[in-house]
Amino acid sequence: MRKMIICLGAAMLLAAFLAPGLAMAAEKQAPAPNLPLQKEFRIVRSMSKQAVACIQCHKAENPGIFNDWAHSRHANANITCLDCHGAQENDPDVAKNHYKVYEKGNNQWATAEYRVPISGVVTPKDCSRCHPDEAKQYSVSKHANTLEIIWKIDPWLNYGLNSDFERLNGCFTCHGTVLKLDKDGNLDPMTWPNVGVGRLNLDGSRGSCSSCHTRHLFSVAEARKPDTCGQCHLGPDHPQWEIWNESKHGSIMRSQGDSWNWTAAPGTWTAGVDYRSPTCAACHMSGSGSVLTTHDVTERISWEMQAPLTVRPENFKPWPAKTTWQAERKKMEAVCKQCHSEVWVKAHFTQMDGAVKEYNEIYFLPAKKKLEELYAKGLLPRDALFKSPLWVEYYELWHHEGRRARMGAAMMAPDYAWWHGFYECKLRFAAFMEGANHLIKTGEKGYVAPYWPAGTGNTTKPWQIFGKKK
């Protein structure tokens, strides 16, 4: 597709919008004395008058938006505002208020002549017109489907343990909202704005491409940098950004990354040529040697290390991978081998697998068994969850330090694997076991808080994903 779009006088076009003198010439539809007629002809032919109106009016309204777009590869290839925001009159997400801007008459573009339906929401479906492969890969990823996954397994949501505002400003900013219209047919502020990685759109598509490619630059260079992933992949329960940062790979990039070639054309970014140590994208997404670029981040993964019990991705019940872990491990190894020898790489994965096995067998499974014993003996109700300080010890063992230990080992971060990881697992494990054994010995019931703040969240699973209840 990319190759089919011929950029007719794209450079002229850009010059016309960037230089005030030239832009004025285009506005008046009359050539300035020093502007050759031929150039004028090319501009007019290359985009519709409605598309010119978007650019001209918004250049005045929002210079920030215009400027980003003008510096994007899209502007360079003559992809206009209308190509992404264009809508049909009866689309559910059409911006009803926008029709009014064509009635104001406050500038030459504010007239009915330029009126077209537009939508403020631009979904993976919209991008898929020109980027079908990326959209397809993304659509099967855990990113695009995260709302389905978390509603299947998460206690905060299923037991209503946090409020709608806590979810909106926290969980859903990373995971995505279910977009809704309010009673006037405008986007509901309890769901918008949002660019969470698994946003559910009104056209039925899942996700938001601008979680990594921010509008309106849509740059691959940005997506290749770790900060992009780090906006979500950080913090006590999934500190991949901190882990990468402390690894040798991260420290090399911080000391030398300024001189690397971040803007290599899509698919041509080459280990050892354009960069000498990998970022998140380099290991998880970008093409490398014989391994092709992917927009499905579950590729190249051989364990589900975020889960309580580490399992293979094909055995992860809420969203089972369609391939085998061996096939994906081979891909990741091939990425490493662009810069490392076979012996080095295999040994790394032996070390990582060892850490995973020990976490499962020495920490998680015995703790889980003890918790089941408390339930069976009636010492703790199954729905106590966060209201029980003892249950919180169990939760943080797998959800916080247990993840840090495993992920620190996977991505070469010794401080996370040990001090923030296994060391803390030991303390947590000891505290949980002591508390549980005390209850078992004395027959006392575990403490359960009588009151829980802001436990007001809706517990109904979104019907758009799970179907309407009969």
Ligand code: HEC
């Ligand atoms: C005459 C000026 C004018 C023209 C022409 C114009 N816009 Fe707008 N647009 C505005 C103003 C003012 C706003 C902010 C007010 C609003 O949201 O209604 C806006 C808002 C928007 C929004 C945000 C809407 C939302 O609901 O979040 C988008 C997207 C947008 N315009 C895209 C376009 C596109 C695409 C075109 C060309 C088809 C276009 N505009 C043409 C003036 C204009």
Ligand code: HEC
């Ligand atoms: C490559 C596709 C693409 C092009 C081209 C494009 N946009 Fe957007 N625009 C988006 C996306 C994606 C968003 C974020 C909305 C979302 O997450 O669905 C957005 C958001 C917006 C918003 C609302 C954001 C805000 O901060 O208020 C406005 C207004 C807007 N675009 C105007 C424009 C204008 C004007 C142009 C042309 C100069 C343009 N867009 C070109 C994809 C595009």
Ligand code: HEC
């Ligand atoms: C009408 C077609 C069209 C639509 C719609 C479109 N794109 Fe593009 N996009 C292109 C073309 C053509 C290029 C290649 C430009 C070039 O190579 O100079 C491109 C390039 C890109 C790039 C690579 C930029 C770089 O730095 O090399 C990204 C990322 C991208 N698009 C993301 C998106 C996203 C996200 C959306 C939806 C919000 C979108 N595009 C919608 C046509 C489109």
Ligand code: HEC
């Ligand atoms: C800062 C962004 C962010 C916030 C805020 C956030 N999450 Fe997450 N969440 C993530 C990331 C990133 C992962 C992936 C961790 C991994 O795979 O290592 C994740 C993983 C999960 C998982 C595990 C999914 C699986 O595949 O096993 C669940 C469940 C979850 N989050 C629910 C929530 C809920 C509910 C909230 C709010 C109470 C929340 N998250 C808040 C970013 C966030």
Ligand code: HEC
């Ligand atoms: C999780 C982050 C992330 C999300 C979400 C994302 N991308 Fe990308 N995208 C990347 C990275 C990283 C690259 C750079 C690959 C490389 O190094 O060549 C990229 C590259 C691209 C390119 C350049 C061509 C290519 O495939 O390398 C296009 C086009 C593109 N993305 C479109 C999209 C579209 C469309 C969506 C939504 C369906 C999307 N992206 C969502 C991270 C993301």
Ligand code: HEC
């Ligand atoms: C807007 C937030 C957000 C951004 C940005 C983001 N992610 Fe994620 N990522 C998530 C969430 C949420 C999950 C958990 C999905 C689930 O399991 O439900 C996740 C999961 C993952 C997984 C785990 C897949 C698996 O099968 O367990 C990988 C790997 C990943 N992301 C890599 C990346 C990379 C690389 C980038 C940057 C190029 C990135 N992510 C950017 C939110 C984000």
Ligand code: HEC
């Ligand atoms: C040197 C390559 C490399 C770099 C750089 C890297 N990762 Fe990883 N990542 C891995 C490996 C290897 C694994 C374990 C894969 C497996 O399960 O076999 C992993 C696992 C993950 C997981 C999966 C955890 C889970 O749910 O099981 C996430 C999420 C993730 N990485 C995100 C990131 C993010 C975000 C960054 C950047 C801040 C990053 N990675 C940087 C190699 C890398």
Ligand code: HEC
């Ligand atoms: C773009 C090149 C590149 C890629 C790809 C890459 N690495 Fe590295 N890696 C390096 C460099 C450079 C060093 C620093 C070597 C040194 O210590 O002298 C390094 C260091 C390491 C170290 C040593 C860490 C320490 O603290 O001593 C390990 C282990 C490692 N890499 C494993 C991997 C694995 C596993 C992969 C694939 C998942 C991978 N690397 C991918 C370039 C790369």
